[in-house]
Amino acid sequence: MTADPILYVEDREEDVFLLRYAFQEAGIANPMRVVSDGQQAVEYLSGEGKFGDRTAFPLPSLMLLDLQLPLKMGLEVLEWVRQQPSFKSLIVIILSSSIYESDIRRAYELGANAFLVKPSDSNQLADMCQALKHFWFVHNQPASVHSAPAMIASSRYLERR
């Protein structure tokens, strides 16, 4: 049984690469599903179009969401997510290079679980992923049924360690 994936909404391939690298460094074993724009993020979550196969595109236990996205901006995606009854408790973490207070405030108002600023240093990114793993996959008690597999994944990782 594979762990529930982490859905990373990011249009910049370089950032996707860096996060994958950092996940490895941090020992996060959850598969990373990547969609490159806001529209796809919505489609993925709603299982529309090419994301209709839930086996190929299982619901994520956690979503990392960039703000500057093509087609649909990150905050719009977030807003949509929180409007869906089934995703009210989905863990959504904003991962952005923005340090705008208005972005940050708006994100929390729309129901973001956390707001992380992308470090410009790969080591810091690795540290951040490490922290992310500990907080969300070890210490955190998720509410949603979709999050149960993630806990398993994390516990598996812990066992593996």
Place this chain on the structure above:
Amino acid sequence: MASISHRDAGFLKTKPHSRSGRATRAPSISPAGIEPGALLAAIVESAEDAIFSKDLNGIITSWNKRAESMFGYSAEEIIGQPVLVIIPFELVGEELTILTRIRNGERIQHYETVRLRKDGTRIDVSLTISPIRDRSGNVVGSSKIARDITQQKLDQKERNENAAFLETLVENSPDCIEVLDLDTNLISINAGGRKLLEIEDAALFLRHSWLDRWRGKERQDAEAAVSEAKLGGTGRFQAFGTTRKGTARWWDIIVSPLLDAQGRPIRLLAISRDISESEERFRQLAENIPQLAWMADAHGWIFWYNKRWFEYTGTTLDQVQGWGWQVVHDPEHLERVSASFKSALATGQPWEDTFPLRGNDGKYRWFLSRAFPIRDHRGHIARWFGTNTDITELRKVQTALADREAVLRTVTNDARVGLVMVNKERRYVFANQTYAEILGLPNPDIVGKRVPDLLADVYDQVKPHLDRAFAGERVSYELRVPSQAGNEERIYEVVYEPRIHNSNEPYVVVVIVDITQRQKAQEILEHTVAERTATLQQTIAELEGMSYSLSHDMRAPLRTIRSFTQIVLAESGDALAPDQKQMLEKTISSAGRLDRLIKDVLVYSRVSRQPVTLGSIDVEKLIQQIISERAELQPPNAEVIIQTPLPPVHGHEAYLTQCLTNILDNGVKFVRPGTRPHIRIWSEPTNGQVRLWFADNGIGIPKEAKDRVFGIFQRIHDDKTYPGTGIGLAIVRRAAERMGGSVGVESEPGHGSRFWLQLGRGDKE
């Protein structure tokens, strides 16, 4: 009782008792042809003098009627008696002498003596005694005519007493009373005169001309007075003269004639009164008035000026007496002034004129000059008293006032401001032309008309405001006159200023300005402002968008460069040469620096722009928190000591954190290599604010750089020694200012810096 025979000239021989006195009086009105003796007897009998006769032995032989009443003896009683009965005892010798003289045929006339009446009283009489001769010419007796001169004697006595009285009066008069002959030579002078003139020996003056005592103008006055007296009138003048001993006196002199029985002047009487005291008082008064003063005679001949005149003009009496004053007059005005003064002299009317007089300094000043006549007891002008009042300053003020009034008039009429005054009855009491013009009234002549009539169309708008103004309130409002045929709506700004008039009648000053154009311009302006604001907001939005892309789009590639280089370097192992690895490390640090720079610029612009809400902040706690979060502020790296307690300040937490972090970072950064940074923090109250001091042991700041350190991108050290973006202190200053505070530094190179941050005091807890 007839004592004289009437029948003939020899009546003295007649026995007196032959006829009664009464009988003699009856035929006093005798028809023609009456015998001469009877007529004579009648005359004697009715004479007003006592007439009697006596013989050579002194025996009375006749006695008329008047003698009876004068002496109290009837003819019957006295005839036959010696005449001695009516002669006082002590005068008996006198009678003997008279008898002797009569015997010698002498006639005695007007012999004044005293006789006795029957009752023993005495009577003054004047006697005329004539011898009586017989036909052969022998003296046989005498007739005596006695006139009663008691009254005459009394009159004489009275006259004598009067003369003595008058003499005493004259002698004792304090005035100088002199009698002159018609050539004015002194005949007599009283004691008062001798005293006043300080003469010891009057004889020296007698026979000397009184006129010669006077000189110059006074001589003329004296001659005029004498002439007048000689014509029977009274001459009077006032004059200045000195006494024999040189004492200066002012005289009021009256010269009058002494007339003979025919009314012709035979002597002159000169009475001189010393008025020095009152004159002195008058002059003293004239000396002490603030004006220039002078006195002229009736002809305008000025004989006296006060000291002020001489001081101001710098002249002497010799120069300006008479008509000499013309030398200090402006030639331009002289002719007019002389004419007006002469005209006053001629008419005797008070004189007033305004003209310049030259002062001692050669400069002219303006004077208001007045003169009024002083009249004597007869109403003749004795002299003129004049004053000159300096009105140069007054004229200046008046000129200034007139100028200002002209300006005001011009302004009120030319300004595009309607200006009117309205009284309690809502009537215009004053209006400038503009008022009618800007309100489009057909007739500008509106004074006296009523506001409700003139502004009927808009009076319902006007009335409440006007009423408030009359209640004492200053009112300002916009009056809109609706558009009428061919005219668009007009807008006026109206101000009502309540005033109390001198006569306590309230009125309101109305100022009205046509602001239609202004209002339109305002609308255009507002529109323009709105447009520009929109443009500006768009620009700001664009700028914000740019900042956003700075933070996002520009930092993303940087992140990639940095992170990828880090990964390459981490995984290269031995594939890269050491210098290659060094280059990659440089790439990483450069990218890091650029990233910090971008972040700082963003912070700075955000601090500049974002609205900020201030509150009370526990600065002590905040500093401690900052220290605890930053290893570089903690031992062993550095030592930061707070002199507690620090009072709360009025600020914004994020901004204050920026400030404190930057100041503390600077403090530990700028130290000489190998020195352990040390920062001491304390507070001091300053003008109701709190000043936080941060003293470090760093390298200090050169004087010339002190002002620069708070500017953006200002760096005073090369990047190698003390790396930085040059924005940190600019952010501090901007943040401090946004919190209503200020920031500064005191420093000497080599002795560290003392930064201070001053903020409002927070709430006390």
